[in-house]
Each structure stands twice: as structure tokens, then as C-alpha cells.
Amino acid sequence: MVGLGPDLYVFAKETMFQVALVVFVFGVVYRLFRFLVFWRKVVKAEARSRGAGKRIAGFFKTFLDPIIEAFKNQPLEGLVGLLALHLIGLIPLIFLMDQHIESFNEILPKIGGLSYGVLAPLSVPLGLTEAVTAVQQGLTITSSWGPLIIVLNGDVLATLALIAIGYKIGVKLMERGRGIQHIRIGDFLALILLAGIILFGFIAAHHLWSGSGYWTALGIHILLAEILLMALPFTKFWHFVFGYWYGKLHEWYDLRVTKGAT
């Protein structure tokens, strides 16, 4: 029986991590295998050649165009969904926060002699207060971000991400209310899970629950993150691991490389 406090933290960090990793690996293998099952060899028409320059430019345009179009046509969605939730929200929060770099460095194996710790110079500090103090004193700014850490710190990034999540939940609820059928229960569960991870991370980071409550909060934070890890291959989160990259590379190959659309 796992209790709260340190017990929960140890369970999350050790036992549950192993389980989550197995489920994640199984899921990734399953999804990739599924892709192979549906692969068919077909004869393709001769490609139209526009030269390497156009193909390279097309590569970058393929990735950038949707972002540009989003900001042009749906600026609020671009600002909240792309910028606050992804680019300056979750991505730096998950991958570049001081404590996360330390944890990932410990967990992840070295690849080609490189450890996750290689990202340390890009790390962002945990709190807004320490970031402001550091900048004011001009002393201990160890991050490559320099004074930008006033924005690029755990508190601000978490706040941005939470605002974005709240906005997305609100918009989706209204759309669902108007009968828009592509909004699904899973969309809300995914957003609630993200919000939970951030909230408990925030509680732990700021020791808002004292004594063993700190370990409880941290344990729940890690457990929820492990649920995310397990859900990755089976839910919309798969876009981050595979869907996004495959989709844009396919589009680039189809439209820019094969058909020569410029």
C-alpha cells in the first residue's frame, strides 16, 4: 500500500516510472508497427524537378506556413495555442527548466557520449523572484538567456501555459455547446492532465504544501507526468513524438519535392 508523502514520491519516481516507460515503449512500437501494416508499395509519377534550392526553401516554408497563416487568420489562436501553449509555454517548461534538466540528465542514457545535461546552458530558472533578483544584482545569471529569464522562468511559463489551457478548454466548451462535433472528451482530458501536471509542479516547486505535503505534491506531479508518458503513443499527444514530424515531412515531399509547388 503506497501512502502519501515520501512513499508516494518514491513509488512515482521508481516503480511507476518503470511501468510508464514499458507502456510508452510498447505504445511507440505498436504505433510504428501499425504504420508499417498500412504501408503499400505503389508506382508514383515522375517528379517535377525545380532544383535543390526550391526544395530546401520549400522545406522551411512547409513548417513555417501554418504558423504564419495561423497568426494572420486566427491571431488569438496563434498567440494562445501556438505561442503560449507550445513555443514559450510547455516546450521550454518541460525540456529546459533547471530541475527538469537535472532529472532528465539522471534518467536518460547518454547518446553518442552526450547527456541531456548538455542543455544546461539553456536552462531556465524555476521562479520569477529569483530571476528578477538575479537580473537586478547582475551577478548570478548563469543561463544563456540573460535578462530574458525575467520571462523565461518556471513561474511565468507555467502561468502562460495555464492561461492557454484555460482558454482552450473554454473555447472547446463553447464550440461543443454549438454542436461542433470534432470536439471530443479526450480533448478535455488531455488539457486537464496538462493543467494538473503544471499545478502540482508549481505547488511542489514553491513548497506550498509543507512537511510531507511537499513530497505528496511532487509525487503527484511525477505520477501525472508518467500518465502523460503512457498516454503519448495512444492519444493526441502522439503529435509531438511522431505525427507532427511525419505529417510535415510527407507534405513537403508530396507538394514541394514531387509536385514542385513553389
Place this chain on the structure above:
Amino acid sequence: MEAFKKIIEMVEWEAFHKDRLETGIKRMMSRVDVVALHFLENCVSCALCKTACPYYYVDEKYSPVNKAEEARKIYRKELTFAGKILGPLVHARKPGSAEDLDRIAEFAYACTNCGACYTTCPFGIDSGVLINHVRTMLTTTGRVPTILQAFEMAELTGMYLQVPGLMQAWEETMKKAAEAIGRELPFDKEGAEIMLFPTLIDTLFTPGAVIGAIKLLDKMGADWTLPSKPLGVRPPIATVIGDTEGVKAQLGKVHEYLEKMKPKKVVLVDGGFVYPAMRWKMATVLGKRPGYKVLHLVELVYGALREGKLKLATTDDKVTWHSPCQLGRRGGVILEPEEVMRRLSNGYRPLPHHGLHTFCCGGGAGMGCMTRDMHEMMGKLLGASLYDLMGDKEKRFLDAAERRYRLSIKRKMEDIEQSGAEIVVTACPVCIHTIELGAQLYGPKVKVVHLAEYLSEHLEG
């Protein structure tokens, strides 16, 4: 009349036949390959695609992601564990009633398959492809517009060759073209460098384009030929209703003729779906690369201008180019027409939304055909009223589809107005028809002309 009887048997807008639905779903699922799997599974419902679609401006429920959800619901139920076990909890559901099919048909026929959602989606998801999959299922159940089924049937059976009203357009166009170049047309010549490929629809709706193309070939001094009879109504028209077997059959027939004639290049006048079908799908459908190259006329003209084989008299026309989605975005022919237009007119101005991000006119994938005017016109040509073949429900469906179609054109017309152009040049008969209708409904009062006709009016010497 036998063919009409067969159409009546195939079209079914009232009842719900479970066996036909199951066959339709099987046909739909058989189209799922690795790319379609990505389209089906990797949507995150961000809806960034919505503003790209001309039908989103009619009603938000017609956003690409919302329409494609119909395909995803069926797919989840058929091909995923979660869908089979949890069903509606994970939005996995097969249509279960006539009302379900009606709703799905409403969504499926609010899409032009223009591909704008594809290039706007952050994940490269082509909702138009999925909606075409849905049409495969619908056609099998009988929820298919009679006019589109009639076109397909006419093309696949070769019936169009026996309809005097249709063939008269072909023969008159060829007669005028022969007069324009002052000699007999070189029909069915084996081993020619170029095979001009006009369709029956080209001669019906844009005869000037066919005559213009012939004048251009003549001026280039090309070794060319053309079929003595049209190789289809607008082959492969089966693609519009998602009939993949029909597409294969018709492209096979076209290829058989072309292989016999042995041209080096096949040059299309139509810049609609005929282009991607012939240029990109033909090899896949046949299972081999054909021995000829498929080009649109504008690609040939572009090459001839660069090589000095063709000279055009420069104008100051305030002219713009509307890129047909199937030729440009889906076909990759974006650079050539813009360059040709730039060379031709000092007054050329691109549309505010052009190239890969051009606005669709709203008429593609059969949308522009489902109007009362078109039914009346086709009824006269076929010598049989298509309206008499239809039940009340289909008539209501068509009326609603026409209302949506008329609204969907507005955005394109605003784009044209912003450009300040007085002439819109394009290369697809449906785009021409749609923009002309848009000019009447919303303005600006522009002249809309096919590229081949416009270029032939500006030949030098």
C-alpha cells in the same frame, strides 16, 4: 434510357440499406493507406484549418476538421481497438439511420477538395482526401447527386458519344478551330510529338479555350494531334463521387488510346481535377509509368516562350491569375502561369492570396454542378429532365447545396476586388463558371477567361 434506369437504381436518397452501407464502409476502409492513416489519426482538433476553407464562411460546422470527423468516426469504429470497445465514448460510430447518412452527405458535399486545409494544417493533414473517402461510402449507399452519377455513368459507358446535344458542342468547336487555323485538324495521328487533350466539358463550357489551344499549337509549329472523339466527359469524373473503381476504369481507357497513339506529350486544356488525375494519379492507378509526359497547356506555353518558339504581344490589361486549386496547389503548376501572365501584361497583378495559398472559388469537386441552372442545361442536352429522376429529399439537398455554393464564392470575389483586376484569367471550366456567377452576385464586374483563349488573343504576328 437503359442508362438512366441504371442511374435511378444506384441513387437512393430516401431509404437506409444496411447492406449497402456495410459495402460502402468496406470500400471506404480499403482506401486507408499509411498516408490516410496519418490524416485519420494525427489530428489534434486545433482547427487551424478552418479559415482556409471556403465553406467555413458559410457556417462554422463546415470547417475541414469538422467534416473530416465523419470519416474519423467510422474509421475509429472499424479499425481501432478503442473504437470497437468504447464506441461513442471515443467518438467511434458508424451511421445508423437515414438521417445519419443525410447529415454526412451534407458535410461531404460542402467540400471542394481544394487542398487549402492541407497546406494550412500544422500537421499536413489533407481533410479533402478524407471527405472524398466519405463520398466513396455515400456513393455506395446511394447518397450521390443524380447529376454527378449521371455524368459518371455517361462517361464510363461511353453513352456521352451517343448524345447529340453533347457531341454537337464537340463537333462545332472542332469546326471553328479548323476555320481558325485555316486547315483540317490532325485527328488521331500516331507518333505525334504532342497530343492535345480537350474534354467534352471543355468544348461545352469553354470552347474558346480549345480553339485558343489549337491556335497556340499551330503558332508554335508543333507536331501535334488530338482525338477525333472526346475521351470522356471530364475524365475521370468518377473521382468527384469517390468511385475509385470508376477512376481506374476511365483512366485505363484513356491510357489505352494514348498508348496506341504514342505521343511524347499529352497536353491538357482543363486545369481542374483532370490535371492531377492524369499527371499524378495515372501511374499509381495503372501500376506503371506511362510512356508519355502529361502537361498542362500553360507548362507548354511557358517552355515555348522561354525557348523563343512563341511570341506574345504585350498588353496593359489589368489582369490577374486565379490558380485553379487542382492545377496549382494539388498539381504543383504555380510558377508557370504566374510567369506567363507577368510576361504578357504590364498590368498583371497577383491576387492578394495567390500561389499555394490561393483562395478556392468554391465550385470544385462537383459543388458548381449542383445548381438548378446546371440541371436545366444538362437536361436539355441529354434530352431528359434530371429533376424528374429525383425524389423530394434530393431536391431539398440540392437547394441547400446551391445556397452554400453561392455563399462560398464571396471570399474569392473580395480577393479579386482587392486586386483591382478587370480581367480574371484561369484554366478550369468550373472556376470560370463560379467566378462569373460570383461577379453577378457580389461584383466586381470582371471578365473571366480561360488562359488558352486569352493567350491566343495576344499572339504576335
